[in-house]
Structures are given as structure tokens and as C-alpha cells.
Amino acid sequence: MALPTLTTDVLVVFGLVGVAILFFVTDYVRPDVTALSVIVALVVLEPWTGVGAEQAFMGFANTATVTVAAMYMLSEGVHRTGVVRRLGAFITRIAQDSPSRMTQTTLVLAGGLAGVVNNTPVVAVLIPMVTDLADTYRISPSKLLLPLSYAAMLGGTLTLIGSSTILLASTISARLIDHPFSMFEFTHLGLLGLGVGIVYLSTIGQRLLPSRVAPSIDLIELFDLRTYVSRLYIRERSPLVGQTIVKATESLPINSDQQILEVVRDGDRYAAPGPDFVLEARDVIIVRADQETLRAAAPTLDLWQLPWMSVADRDRTVPAGIGTLVEVKVPNGSDLVGQAVGSLGARERYKATILAVQRNGEIIHEQFDDLVLERGDTLVFRTASGNVDVLRDTTNLILTAVAGSGKFEGTATGKVRANRAPVAVAIIAGVVLIAAFGLLSIAIAALGGVVAMIVTGVLEPDEAYEAISWNVIFLLAGMIPLGMALENSGGATWIAQLVAELAGLMPPVAVLLLFYVLAALLTNIILPNATVVLLIPIAIDVALAIGVNPFSFVLAVTFAASTSFLTPLGYQTNLMVFGPGGYEFSDFFRVGAPLQAILAVVTTLGIMLFWGL
Template identity: 30%
Template structure:
């Protein structure tokens, strides 16, 4: 059926497609890259986007530039540039004002030269470590840190995808793109004022949730970590751990197996269980009953006629993954599984103290699920977490509290905090593959000095090439990324892992849809409506309205999508007023990155949701005043630097 038969104009169809797309973004049932791809294909089928142009977005300069910046950001991390900075941040001391100033100031600076999500991801473990070492509530540090990463992205072309999108769109309209530091005069002032507001006033508006946000409370396993013994008649006798899991039809994590006073981590135990083996695992009352009924494993406390109280000196293993695991790893005889509280009842008459057991390799780590993680909406079994990644899931916390349901039934969400056990040598790579960010104590490494200097030099040359118009941004950044890979600053596999696939698909799919908004006349229709209502007002009032509209949109959809949709409307508005398009494009660039009101508006906000113990409604308390501050500073600065 043709468009004419349906009696719907192209602009009406575009609005229908965009309305459904925005509704799907807000609903959140499907990932935003899938929603964007569906919008693109739907536009092609409706004749809004020519089929031969449907996938041109994957070669768009904005998409290429974003991918290159992601690779360069990972190269900075790998070379040790950021670790040197982070190492200095940890020396700030216990003064909260100084902690905020240094943390937020650092993330603002880093976000100007690398991806803002990457900058936050690098400093998030540092902030958590600061909070623990100085007994500061993480909730006071993490939201300001996330908002600081957004403010820092305003300062340069490569700081955030909306800037790259706006620059590329200006090139399509005028033939001339914004340069690397075209955003700096406005962006730096806005970022500095925002930083001052956060450090002096804004942090007081964040909730102090020392209890919910602390790992001790979220992962308090004093009532869960137990020792079970394999008896002569136990069905578990002679089974491997995998066969044991199959028998139980449950994902109860076995953290360690103790045999002859030697402990082997569960993921590293490949033999069969024998009589007398002790299993250290996490289990609640239901799981304990299951283990007793199905495989005949009995809690050691029961052998002492104390079935009601299952005590263990090892409960600290998970209640403080940063400090206590290290103590456990030293094999402290007092705190080990085999303390004299748990001597076998058979040896009551001649009790003997158990020797310290070998706990090498028993490492627990906290991690947060990122927005782009492959774990989202999937369970442990679907992910094959143990077989494919060598990880045991010990506990999950969500919304500041530990989930009590069975681990196998949990479908992960972005922002979930996971307590995982895995090989010390492989856990970092496994977390990266899964799309998780480690939160536990992070050993800072300074990289190789030669590669550190090379990384900075390559980036500087790319900036110079852009400043003097020797190369377009996409070519300069891609060349820098390629050289970084060729000389070994970043391994090729990590280079590919650094590219955020969902963001790339989102950009590539939404670019043709955004163009359809313009070619169908939809952008002019929206602009004319705004012009009609604002014809009796100064142009600056319309700019404020455009700012608020784009800012609200960015809080419910990806900021890149907001920029793509609002850029054609901004240009149509400028043409309607017969003024320069630059101030209107700058309004979109700034406002699209002001997603301070919700945890879903930007990946940075979602990343701190779990570790900070925040709730959905916490964000606007700091985000709304900060948004108004940005608006009050940005509009006058834009008119000063980019006059009408």
C-alpha cells in the first residue's frame, strides 16, 4: 500500500516512527541499538529512507570518529596515562571537599580528551577506594563524579558523541565542520561553573546512604557462608563439582574444596569429591536442605549437634572483599575454615588444631554491570558463566540491597553489583568480555614509559592535524588509533573490544532516520510550530525552549539520539529567524549532554546507580539545579561566542 493510499504524508509517517522509537527507548524492554535498527528498517519499508542509503550511516564521519575516540581512550588506559593521574588522586586524604574537588575535577579534564564513560569507568574504582579508606559514603562521591564526566565532555569535539554529531551535521549543511576546540569557550566555562556548584553546594543534595551503598551490608554473608562435609554415604562422594551442580539443578557456587588441610578454589578443582572433603559455599536455609536431601552433604555445625546455628569465621570473605580476602589469602589459622570450633565430632576426645590451609587463588571481586553488557536480561545458565568465563556468581545486589532469590533465577540488569569468584589471572579479561566494570581494590599500574610517551605524542599529532585543517576529524582520529594499534600501545583484540558496538549501531541507524525527519519536512513543521508560538518573543526565548526540549529528550533517550533528532529542528529554527545556525547547533550540543535528571539518561548515571546505592528519584535532586545552572550559564556564553 502506498503512502498516498494511506492518506499519510511523509512527515506524519516520520513522526509515527519517531514516536514509537522514543516510546521503545523509554520502555527499555529492548536495547537501544535494536530499537534504532528497527526504526531504520521501518523507515526503509515505508519509503522514508531510500534502500540504497539505509546503511550509509555506518560509514558516516561521526560514527568513524566515535569509534576511533573509543580506541584511543582505551589506549590511554593501557599506556598508564590515567593510572598516573589516579595514583595522585588517592593521596588526597580524608577531607570531603578535597576528595570531591580532585575527583570531579580530574574526571572533567579526562572527559575532554577521551570518552566520558571511559573516564568515569577509570575513576569509579578510585572513588570507591577513597570512600572505603576514609570512611566516606560512596553516595556522596559517585553522583558528582558521573555528572562531572558529562560536564567534561562539553569542552572539546571528541569529549562526547553529541559534539561529534553536531560538527558533522554542520559540515553537511554549510560545508564546514566545527574544529577540535570550537566547543571549548562555552564548554569550559559551563564545566567550571558546574564543577564549582557540585563541589560547593550540589553534593549536599545527594542522599547519604552509607549503609545501603556499603559493600559490607550489600554482601553480608555471615548467615550464608557455610562448610559442608562429604560423608561416606553421601551421594556427592565420587562426583565432580559439575556433576554435583547437575544433580542439584542449581547454581550454588562452591567457593573452595578443602582436602588434607589444603584448599583449592572451586573454579580450579577438577577432580572428584572424596569422603572427608569440606566444601566452602554460600547457601541459605532452602539450599542447605536441598544439599542434604539430594546429595547428602551435611553442615559441619550439625555434627556438633548445633543445627540451628551455622557459624563460620570465614564470613568476612564476602563481607569485605577488599580487605578480608587478602587476610584469608595469607592462610591465617585463626580465621580459616578449619578452626577448632569446627573439629570433627569423631575427634572430640583428641582434638587437634587444623593447620593453615592454602587459599591461593581464592579471589572475590565486585563488579557493576554496564549498559552495554551481554549479561543484561540473561541468567547465569544462559551465560554459562562458569564454563565459558571461569567465574562463580556468589551474590547480587540491586538498588542498594542484596537480592535474596536463587542465583539461577536472577536476570541481570544494568547497574547490578555482582560478587564474583574467579582466577586471579583471568578475572579481568572475563569481566571485560562480559561488559562489567570491576569495583574492588584496583592495583594501579603505571604502564611502560615508552608507550606512555608514544600514546601522548600520537594524540597530540592528531590534534595538531585537526587544528590546522590538515585532516578531517574522522581521518585524524582513525589514523591515531591505527598507529596506536600498529606500534603496540593497545593490542588489536582490546582495540576491537574498546569499540562500543551498541553505540555505533545506534548512531549508524539513527543518522538516516534523522535525515528523513529533515527531508520529509518534519523538522520544518516542528520549527514552524515553535516559531508560531515564539514569534512575539525574542530569539533567546526560543533558544531556551530548544535547550529545555533537547535536555528533557536526552534524559529519556541516548544523548546521541537526542542530538541527531534535534539538529535538523535547530537548523530549521535558525533559518526561520534568518539568523546564524551556529548558536542553535551549540544549544543542541550542550543540552544533549545535560542528562542529569534520571539514571537512564546516560551510561555514566547508570554506572553509579548500584555502587552509590541510589534510587531512581535521587538524581533530579542534584540534577535539576545543576541543569538550571548549566542553562543559565550556557545561553549567555553561546550568544557571546556565537552571536546571532
Template identity: 30%
Template sequence: MTYEQLFLFSLLGVVFAFLVWGRIRYDLVAFAALIIAVVAGVVDAHDAFMGFGHEAVVIIALVLIVSRAMMNAGAVELIARFVLSSGRSLSTHIGFMSVIGAGLSAVINNVAALVMLMTLDIEAAKKAKRPVSQSLMPLSFATILGGMITLIGTPPNIVIAEFRGRALGESFSMFDFSPVGLVCAIVGIAFVTTVGWRLIPDTGQAAAVGEDGAAGLFVAEAGVKEKSGFIGKAVSELYPLADEHDVTVLGLVRRGKRLPGFAAGEELRKSDHVILEGDPKSIEAFIGAADLDAPGSEEHGGIRGKSLVLVEAIVPDNAHMVGRTANDLRLLYRRGVTLLGVSRQGRRFRERVRKLVIKPGDVVLLLGPESRVNDAADWLGVLPLAEKSHTVIQRGKALFAVGVFAAAVALSVMGLMPLAVALAGAVAIYALFNVVGAREVYESVEWPVIVLLASLIPLGLALEESGGTKLIADSILSLTGALPAWAILAILMIVTMTLSDFLNNVATALIAAPVGLSIAKGLDVSPDPFLMGVAVAASCAFLTPIGHKNNTIIMGPGGYRFGDYWRMGLPLEVLIIAVSVPAILFFWPL
């Protein structure tokens, strides 16, 4: 064993130990290891930062931005009515959510898909009065499985594709992963839907319901559009939809005057305003589902309309708006911001929101572009509440966002443009049309993952060039020399899958890919089955909450413990190995 091999094996062993320990951020560990390797002379100084310009790193960053754009454009709301139903059994609900989660994960990043659907799943658990732990883990596993279907669904696929391009001269394309990924996803989803969820221990964790009591409830208004489907229908016909979104319809304003009582029997007319009570996210979601207008939204509407936020702010004694109304302040005209709602210690009031005299201690709900809302808050003298800013979904841009993404994928699939360039073009269009703001472009990127990947790429290349990966492959072949190729593939996948359960899946793919290629060369067979096996195994981290970010995200909301994951994860991993090996060999023969 040479000095370079010995040093790199030792360094990577220390890195893996720190990653499993988890007390130091994984990006800092990887970056420190890269610097140590440069100082030690095993990585050329000129190649130290090549990873930051690597195509795989760029694609991962762009996919995360595209995912944010799809969220901003309301992809979730297109399926919300189909997903949420209190009449479905738990197995049926898990099946619906899993299929949709897997489908979304195939076209956007699987972490983003989970984040988009997790709120819906928690909401469904709350309505069904069952522990959210029964459905969150199946949803997480389904989004992981769905990510394996396409190139952009999960980072390991991107890493493997780019490695193949560098090693063999041609990368895997967008849908090369689909045949094997679909088999794994279908079988895996069938398992979590019928059997898997029954293996999850009851954590006793109830669905999160947000703020307690009425203190967080706002009274707000929403206008009836000229072509609304509710025109001519009674106000009471809004009640079922309002119940779904935890919103109360308090009454109706017509020609500037509040009608008596709840006006439940009144027929809705254009230019009416519906009075609502609920938390900010529920109100915003209901306005979208009922196709109503938030006051002032026309100021920012259209395909070029700016990205809007809802910000909660408390009114102190000396605030400029104390004793005044939104009309007095001419808030929309002067600052381009709407006073959407007011919360006054849970009390209801009959005055229109824009005509309500603001008092100290009120919590106001401001709607507008983020920069304008911040400027308006300073001018009004109100104090925005930490972590109480909500992005407003731009529902009118949903089809536009999907069309731009589909066009980018089509250009890549047809070979007219590299995937990275196509996705970059899509991001530029999203930014130009304000589907994502300039700030969101940077906030969308998981920079720790980018630093991890960019730091490990030079280390992986150094290990390969030093002959370290060939040494590992030769060791595996010497121990399994009497076994058939399919058995060696299965062993490689088991080892890779085990590593991925305790390490970041990107790190696992970077190390296992060259090992798989070396094993294929040693067996004198096609390398594609082994590269595809590494891609599947690196993605399937189901035993622990640290192997995949999706499992980490659900740990708190689901009330899971570290040891809860293997109960459903272990049989699922065994099942994936059992079905993926023959699927790989069928679609990618040796």
C-alpha cells in the first residue's frame, strides 16, 4: 500500500467517523479533510476546489432552486383536494400520499417533495384524530423511493451519472434510472402501504396543530372575483371548504357594509368581501382554494407579479399606526402593502379590516413583496415576529412554472442542451418572472450539501487515481471470487446501503461508484449494472434518521426515536435488494 493510499484511507476513515458521530457539521468535516489532503500533498492544490465547479454540484444546486419555484407556484394545491379526505382509511391515505410523494420526487428534489407534502399529511392526521407517526415515515420512505426514478430526483443519481460520464465518456441520461427506479418504487410503496406502517411503534405524537387557543387567529377579508365559481351560491356553501382549511367564515361585506349576522343564506355576488377567521397560512390557503382575492392583490398580479409574503407584526404603544386605520394611512397606495388581517387577543370585531382602528398589542398581518413589507413595518413602527413570515403561493403561475420545467427537461432529453444549462435557463426564467425572488435563489440551495459534495469530489478522485478504489475492489473480488456476478453485485449493494444508513448518501455514492466500476472491470463485465446498483443502494437509507435528510426532517414532527426507523426500514431494505438485483440485471445485462 502506497503512502497516498494509506493517507487517504486513514483520512476518509476519520471523516466517516466524524460523520457518524454527528457532533460537527458534515460540510465542515469534509472541507477540513480536503484542506488536510492538500497540505499533505495527496490532492494537487490546483485541483482542490474543482468540485465547486463540477457539473454534479451545479445540477444539485439548480434542482433545489427549481424545487422552490415549483413550491412557490402552488404545485401542492393542485393535488391538495385530491389528497385530503377524512373518509379514507389509513392504508388508503398512505397509498395516495406515497404515490404522489414518489411522483413529485421524480421531477423535483425528494427533500422538497417531502417538505411540500408533510404539512398536508399532518393536517390529514389532525382531522382523522390519529398519531401523525403512522403516516409520516411511510411518506418519507416513499419520497426517497420516488427520487430514484429520474436523474434529478436524488443526488446519488446525479453523482453516478456524472461519474459514468467522466469514466466511460457518456453519462446516464434523465430516464436511464427509470426502469429500475420504478420497480423499486412500486414494490416499496406497496410494502409501506400494506404492511410497513403497521410495524411503526406508536410514538403517541399527535399531529401538530400550530398555535393554541384563539390568540393566533386573525380576522381578514377576501374579495369575490368577477368569474368566481361561487357567485350565485349561498355563503354557507363555503363552509365545507373553510372547514378543510380550519377557517371560519364570519360574514359578508357588500357595498362597503357588513351584512347582519353570519349572512349564511346570502348569495355571493361579484365585489362582495367574505370575512374570515383563522391563522395566516390557513387563510391564505383558503383564499387560494376558493379562488378569492386578497385585498390589494391586483397591485401585484399577473405573470410578472412579484413574490409576496405574509408577515405577522406586533403593534407597540408608540407605533405610527396606533389610533389609525389602513385607510387613514393609505397603506396600499403609499407603501404597496395590504393590511390583510388583525388579531386582537382572540376577539372578533364587526369593523372592516381596513377601517379598524389599530390598538397597542394588536398583531397585524401584512401582505406584499418582502422588501416593501419590511419597509412598511419600519414606517408603521410595528415589530415583525420572528419566524412568522409566510410565502404566498403564486397560484396563477403554476402552469407556467410546470411548463418551463418540462421544456428544460425536454431540451436535455432530446440532447439539444446539457441538463445543467437547461436547468440554469429555467432558473433564470423563474427569477425574471418572479416565481423565485433573488433572495430565494440563494436560500433554496442547501449550501452544506454543496460544500460536502464539492469537498469530497477531489478526495474521491485522489483515491481513484492513487489506486485505492481498485485495491478495495480487488479485496472484495478476492473474498467473493467463487460467487457469480449477480451475488457480488448484491454484496456491493448491501455494503453501500449499510454505509448510506450512517453516512451522507452523496459521500457514499462518491466512494462506492469507483469501487463498483473496478469490480466490473475485474469481472470483465459491463460496469452499468454495478453503477446502477450503487445508485439504488446509496439512495435507500431507511435504517436511521441520519442516513437521509428526509428521515431527519420527520423525526421531530413524528416523535420518532433513533431506533424506530429500522422496524420498517430493515424489511424494506431487504425487499429493495431482492427486487432491484434482478431488475438491474434485466434492464442492464452483464
């Protein structure tokens, strides 16, 4: 076997690829910084890489980069309308209390949708829904977002319009062997891969995935605290002005176990204020008491009962939320078991106030001072953010969730534009249809969708820009020129020639498997579309040379190039979940490599069974 010649250009580019992968895997520096360093190195080594300054920056104008940025914006627009929350509620009803059933349902939904529409907008729409579901089930979004991307990629192999890679492969196949793909020609093979992928991702994949991002828990919603915690604004003529906390408590219609939790003054928060704390005009007091009782008394005491959102008062904004909430459980063996809630001395011992107690699914908001604690009881404390460690460090309680007031800003009604939901859905549908029928590229269609959302009031311009994970954009833009260098230097061709030489020494099924593996590896470096353009002609030539069915080889390359699991760079949906999931570069290889190996065998055997060799 005559090995193809390794030129200096190829060796230099292979060296750059190796160094970049080393930095990505070790996480020595941030991935986006590594990608920017690659741009600099490519230009400095231009005589060998063939990448000048102009080419080096082409990654920022690449369709994949623009598409990812636009999809982040579209995703934010849909999320602002509350549409995904309704979809999440539907999945919750199906899954009930089972996180594994919820995971499987989500993956089936993503895979199914990606079979009938392009998988990129599917992921864009489902990212906020999956994040909300993770919060609801109290699991890390990292456990769901990467499987979402993988399931959408696998779903994209169900039909001709599932991904742009398959459409491109069909064009090449039609030109070279006069066999374009029909709409459902390989749906059975795609279903086989999707089924295997969902089983893997909901079982083994869950064990391999790290919990990079903690779930955000809305304890206010979970414990229905809006009904029992009120925010009162003290107006200038209120009789509470100049009174101490003790006197003010006597003036307010609250029971002995209810109290003033906090005073907000000029942006400063005074948690659990002492009995001698003197109230002033324009203070906001946060009180644990029945809202209806307080609402009736508020006019008499010249108080405003504030909604759960920011409220402008002259030249100042009253902040939303009620501070930091901490959820804890009483473990077996705790010294608190058998003690009454009122005897805990929460203010002195934990620098906190108890807002609610949950036992056997029942939430108790009032008159719980005499309640005797039992093992497994859940308590919600309100405290200052700096005091959370006091609760975390105690051996008598297990801290299970922390939620700061910033979490609850989103509960303001002005943040959710439910009335724009039909418009947002129509825009997303338009983007999908325009791209599916080839009227415009997916990048232009997505950008048009962003403009439409801004013009129609679904999304504000600032919200659109803030929705983009810019580190992901720079990562993608920096690595695209490396793929160009691999092609310019002849490195990609060298790899393909090496495989062609090895083909003469192997049985046909091994050659088919080899092309699948090669396409799966290359698509993570030079991107899917470039992989099919490079490898399909070579695969067809090799198939004809050894006397086997060339269409089977076309399918092997196409399916492998459409399922890039090894790095976040191989496909744009991977990049879209990279930031929200808090992933490291190595997470994709840890979870994706076993899946890729399984699918290499399953797809190869499936092609042999359905199309033969």
C-alpha cells in the first residue's frame, strides 16, 4: 500500500489542529480564547496554512455563525411570549413526577419535530422550554440540553428536509450517481438511529453527563408565597413613619407569628430588623401576613401594597422580590426533630425568618409556631444573601435550594408578552417554511425572523443582543478558518486518500464502516457540509472500484456528517446548547463518543440490511 505524501503544509496544519484539541480538552484556557488564538496562528503561518487575514475572519460572516446568533435571538423572542412554558406544561402532564419520563418525552418531541422541520430552529425553540423543565424537576439543565441537541440531529436524519447537510448530500448524489434522495427514502434508517440514541441518552448518557449548571428554583411559586408575603410602601403621611418595628407590628393587622421580614430603604436591604429599628417615609416593608387582611388595612395606614414587580416612585425604583430564599430539609438524626418551629430562634440562630413549612405535600403558611418538626419536613427561610452560609454549614439542616430576588424579576407581568405569542409562532413557522422550500438560506430566513420579531414588538433590540452567547459565536468563528486550512493545505484530502488506500485491504463492510467513522471525525473539524462535499465523491469512487453499491456509501457519509457528537464545533445545535448548559469541551466527547461508536455499528448494519452492498 502506497501512503500519500505528507507535505510540510499538512504537517503544520495537523500540528495546529492537535494543539487546539489539546487546549480544548484540558480547558487550559477558555475555548473562545483558544479559537481566537487559532485565528492569529493561522495568519502568522500563512505560507503553510494558506489562510490570510481576510480568510481568517470569514468565520464571522459564515452562514453557520450568523444562523447560531439569529437562533439565539429567535429563541429569546419565543420565550418572552410564554409559548414554551405551555409546551413544558404539556410535557409535565405526560411525565407526571418522573424525570426520566420527562427526559424521554422531550427527546422524542425534539427528534420528531426535527424530522419535519429543520433541526436548528427546533433546538432554538426548545432550549428555554428544556431549561424551565430542568428547574421544575430540580435537575441541572446540563442533563437535558446536550441530549436535546443530539436528539434533534438524529431527528434531522428522518427526512430529506431535516437538515441542510442531507439536502446538500442529495444534490451531490444526484450529480454523481443519478440518485437524489426522496423525502422518506431513509426514514426507517433514521428511526432506527433515533430510537437507539434516545435509549442511550436517557440512560447511559444521563450517567455520563455532568451537572455543570444548577437548576433555578422559584421558591416563591413553589411554596405559593405571593399569597402570604406582602410588600408595603410607606407613604409620607403614614402613621408608621417614625415608629419602631415593635410599634409598627402592633399597628399592622398581623398575628403574633407574623412579622416584618425586611425593610428596603434607598436600595439597601435590612434583613430581620431589630425591635428598635425606626421606619421612615418611602421605606418598603416586607411582611409575612395574609394579603387580603393587609389590603383592607393599607388605605387606613396610608400604605401602598406593591405588586411583584419593579415600581417607579418619582426618581427611584422600588426593587422587586423579597430577598434571598433558602429551602432546607430536616434530616434523620437532626437535633431539631421534636422541637416546635417557634422555639427554634431562627433569627438568632440562623439570622433568618421562616416563611413556610411543607410536610407530606401540604404547605403551611400560618400559625406554625407550635408545629413540632419531623424528619423530612421542608422549611423555607428568608435571609440576607450573606447569611446563606449559616444555613449551609449547620448539621441539623440540609440546604436544598437557594433563590435570590433576581430570579423573581421575571414574574413581572411586563416581562411576558403573552399577547404576542401568535405572532412569534407565525414568525418561527415562516422561518422554517422559507428555509425548507429553499426560498432563502436558513441564515437569511432567521435574520428576517429576528427583524420581524423586533418590528412586531415580540422582542426588544437590547433583549435580542443580550440573548446571544457571544463566547459561542467567537468559538465558532475562530474554528471555521482551521477547517479552511485543513482543506487549503491538502490535509483533508490526505486523510481521504489514506482511507482510499486502506479500502483495498478490507472487506466491503469494513470499508463502509471506515467511511462512516472518517466522516464522523472530519465533520467535527471542517463542518458537516464541507465533509459531504469532500468525502462523497471519494466514497463513490472507492465503492465503484471494489464493486459494491455506491448509494450505500453515500448514505454512510451523509448520516455520519449529520450526527456530529464529538465536539461542540461539529454542528450548530451543539454550539447553541454549549453556553446555556455550561458545558466544557470534553463533555461532548465523554457523552458523544460512545453514542457515535454505537451508531457507527447500527447505521452500517442498517445500510447493509436495507440497501445491501
